[in-house]
Amino acid sequence: MASILPASNKSMRSDRNTYIGKKFVHVKNPHLDSMEEDILYHFDLGTKTHNLPAMFGDVKFVCVGGSPNRMKAFALLMQKELGYEECGEELEDICAGTDRYCMYKTGPVLSISHGMGVPSISIMLHELIKLLYHARCCDVTIIRIGTSGGVGIEPGSVVITDTAVDAFFKPRFEQVILDNIVTRSTELDKDLAEKLFKCSKEIPNFPALIGHTMCTDDFYEGQGRLDGALCSFSREKKLDYLKRAYKAGVRNIEMESTVFAAMCRLCGLKAAVVCVTLLNRFESDQINLPHEVLVEYQQRPQLLISNFIKQQLGLHRIS
Structure with missing residues (x-):
């Protein structure tokens, strides 16, 4: 976890959600600080294998829904409405390496499927919240x-x-x-x-x-x-x-x-x-x-x- 925050900000770790007046995503698990690597297994992502701040640090809106097809359709809609379609940006499933969930990013908008029922969305949320935390995302709105x-x-x-x-x-x-x-x-x-x-x-x-x-x-x-x-x-x-x-x-x-x-x-x-x-x-x-x-x-x-x-x-x- 030490590699996630800049060295000068280590003292802010315990109060990270209010750092520089911004509302950062925070976790309620003291064990994460002692882990050398955090593998987000069901997303096929990890803190050592991926630069999560670079990939997701600008995320401000996260939209989740049960159906992979529906969330891809929403990502395509946002791509069109935010003008990324005109830039020729291709929509890729970030979680293509796993068959559990799909994930698409369009600028500051992240679209993710969560399956059906409490157990399925719970697993997804644990890894999503950790992803946003590791990526140092702030002022995030999440909508199901x-x-x-x-x-x-x-x-x-x-x-x-x-x-x-x-x-x-x-x-x-x-x-x-x-x-x-x-x-x-x-x-x-x-x-x-x-x-x-x-x-x-x-x-x-x-x-x-x-x-x-x-x-x-x-x-x-x-x-x-x-x-x-x-x-x-x-x-x-x-x-x-x-x-x-x-x-x-x-x-x-x-x-x-x-x-x-x-x-x-x-x-x-x-x-x-x-x-x-x-x-x-x-x-x-x-x-x-x-x-x-x-x-x-x-x-x-x-x-x-x-x-x-x-x-x-x-x-x-x-x-």
Whole structure:
């Protein structure tokens, strides 16, 4: 780790997140300081094999999503909107040496896939946060963009999460560490959520709202679906549960937001979750929209975030 910070800055190591008035990404692991090399295995990157500050030091926005294809599409969109396409810059998968995640960089924007569910995004986040730390990135905004099931709202609605909650509608992420249950807060940056909501109002015919997002450990029974290989409850029980979720402020359901919110909060990352809904769970359990409609819905979070990033960079907004 000594090679990561300039010699004159070694004394700043313990307070690195406030160095020179900038908000650096920080880690909550004292063991990293004693490691001669940190291998980011699932990214096929490392502190000895790659110059991470040179590669990633200018990153200001990190956008993550479950699907590799969707995150490549977002990277291509940002390449076009930021003008890198005109420069003839080729888009390359930085993680091509591994089959776990994909990663694309377009100027100050990093696009990464995280797979499906808490375990997959958790692994990615550990290595992403360390990458940003080793690269000495500062003032970073990270946004999860994806799809979800709506709770009492129309399909195609874009939910900007204010707080991620668990299946008991509590703002917490519980994880078993060794033989202890550790509970962490899942509140997201309220100011960032409001800015994104305001940005959404500038896009014509763009249905968006702020609400709680419920994170579950399963797509079927864990989300009250009646169409899985197993089902241990009645339709009435399902509807009662979803009604209680709605009453608690839940407007959509997905499978990554609690660990995302908890880890970003602990490591000094300004974070947001923006997901489009593909169905209203009060009405259906299965997604049966035409392909072209699904494609258009899935592009909505990308449009909002690309618009937001351009505004933050002082560029013309997307029409």
